[in-house]
Amino acid sequence: MVNADTMSSCFEAFISHDYERCIRQGLPLMEDEVPPEIVQVVLISLERLGQAQALANIGSQALQLTASHAWSHSLIELTLGLTAPESLLASSQTEVQRCQALFYAAERLVTAGETDQAREILRICTGLPARCAEKMLAMAELAQLEALLKSPAEKQLDDLNQRFLRLFQEQEFVEASGVIAHATELASNILGTNHHVYATLLNNLARTHCALGRHVEALAECRQALRIRRGLLGENHAQYGESLNSLGEIYRVMGDHAPSLEAFTEALRVRGETLTVQHPDYAATLMNLAALHLKTGDHERGIATFEQACSILLEALGDQDPAYVSALGNLAGAFMVVGRPEDAVSVLRHVAQVNRAVHGEVSLPHAQCLSNLAAACRKSGNPGEARLLLERVRSILGHTVGQSHPDHAQCVKDLDAFKKRDSHRDLTGLPGTPSLRL
Secondary structure (H helix, E strand, C coil): CCCHHHHHHHHHHHHCCCHHHHHHHHHHHCCCCCCHHHHHHHHHHHHHCCCHHHHHHHHHHHHHHCCCCHHHHHHHHHHCCCCCHHHHHHHCCCHHHHHHHHHHHHHHHHHCCCHHHHHHHHHHHHCCCCCCHHHHHHHHHHHHHHHHHCCHHHHHHHHHHHHHHHHHHCCCHHHHHHHHHHHHHHHHHHHCCCCHHHHHHHHHHHHHHHHCCCHHHHHHHHHHHHHHHHHHHCCCCHHHHHHHHHHHHHHHHHCCHHHHHHHHHHHHHHHHHHHCCCCHHHHHHHHHHHHHHHHCCCHHHHHHHHHHHHHHHHHHHCCCCHHHHHHHHHHHHHHHHCCCHHHHHHHHHHHHHHHHHHHCCCCHHHHHHHHHHHHHHHHCCCHHHHHHHHHHHHHHHHHHCCCCCHHHHHHHHHHHHHHCCCCCCCCCCECCECCCCC
C-alpha cells in the first residue's frame, strides 16, 4: 500500500514543476500497487525533462500494468500520445472521467508549449463537479498559468490581497481594512470597476467592513461585487458562489434572516455544482447556514448542519487541519448554546489535543481552547476539572502575555470564584462562552 504522505509529496513536486524530485519519489512507488495518477505525473515529468528512453521504458510498463483497467489504460495512452483526446472525451461516462481526460489533454498541450489552449481546457476541467486527484492538479496548474498572464500591477494587487487574507485570518480587522481598501482603490484606477479582480477585492472589503460592524457599507459593496461577477462570469461560477456566501453572512449578522437564508441556499447550489458538495468552501457555507439556524431557534437543524460541515472538512482536509479544528470549535459552541455541554466537552478534548500538538502547550491557541473546555466542564457539572483547566490557562497566560494582561486577570478572578464556591457567579459571563478574550 502506498504511503499517503509520499504520494502527497510526489504531487507537490509535480505541482511546483520540480520534475526531478517528482520522478525520484514516484519511481519507487511503481514497485507497489501504485495509483495511476502517480504513474501519470512521473510519465509527464520524464517527457518534460526530455528523458525519451526512460519515458519509453516506463510507459511500456505502465501500459502493461493497466492492461486490465480499460479507462486507466486509455488515459496512459493519452499521456503517451497514442490516442486522441477527442475520442477519449467522447467515451467518458462520468464527470470524473471527463475531468481526467481534460486534465491529461491539457498537460499534453502544456508540454508542447501551447499554454493558451491548455489554459482554456483547464478552466473547463476545474469547473466540473468532479472529485479526483486530477482536478486538484488542474487547479494548481491553472493557477500557475494564470499567474503568467498577470501584469506587474495585477501582481501588486495579488500581493496586497494575500497580505489582507493573512491579517483577516489573524482577526486584525482594522489593519486588514486599510490594506484591502487601498488594493480596491488601486484596482479601480488600473483595471476599472468591471473586472473580476476588482470584484474579488471588493468582496473582501465587504467582509472586512462586516467584521468591523459597518454593515451598510458591507452590504452595498457585496451587492456590487455580486453584480460584477454575475455579469462577467455568470451565475454558475465559484466566485459568484463566494459573493452569495458573503452576502448571506452580512444579512445574518444584521439579523435579516430571510434574505440570509436565501443567499446561503443559492450559494450552496452554486458551490455544490462548481466545486462539488465535498469541497471545503461548500462546508464553509454550511457552517454559516448552521449559525443562522441556531440564531433563528432551529437548534436541531443547526447542530445537524454543523456536523455535516465538520464531516466534509474531515474527509477533505484531515483531523489536523486548522479549518477542521476551527469547525469543531464552532460545533462545540453550538452544543453549549443548545444546552448540551457534555457533547461540547467531548469535541473540545479533541480540539485541545490538536492545538497542543500544533501550537505547543504554552501557546495562546491552546490557552483559548482550554478556557473553552473549562467553561464546558463547568456547565456539564464537572467543576473540579474546570478548575484544573483554568489553573493551566493561568500558567500559560503568565508565560505568554504576562500577568498584567486582562485575560490573565480574568482567569485569576474565575479561579477565585471557584475557591469561594460562588454559586451565583457564572464563570463565563454569558451562557456557553468562555471568559478568555484572546
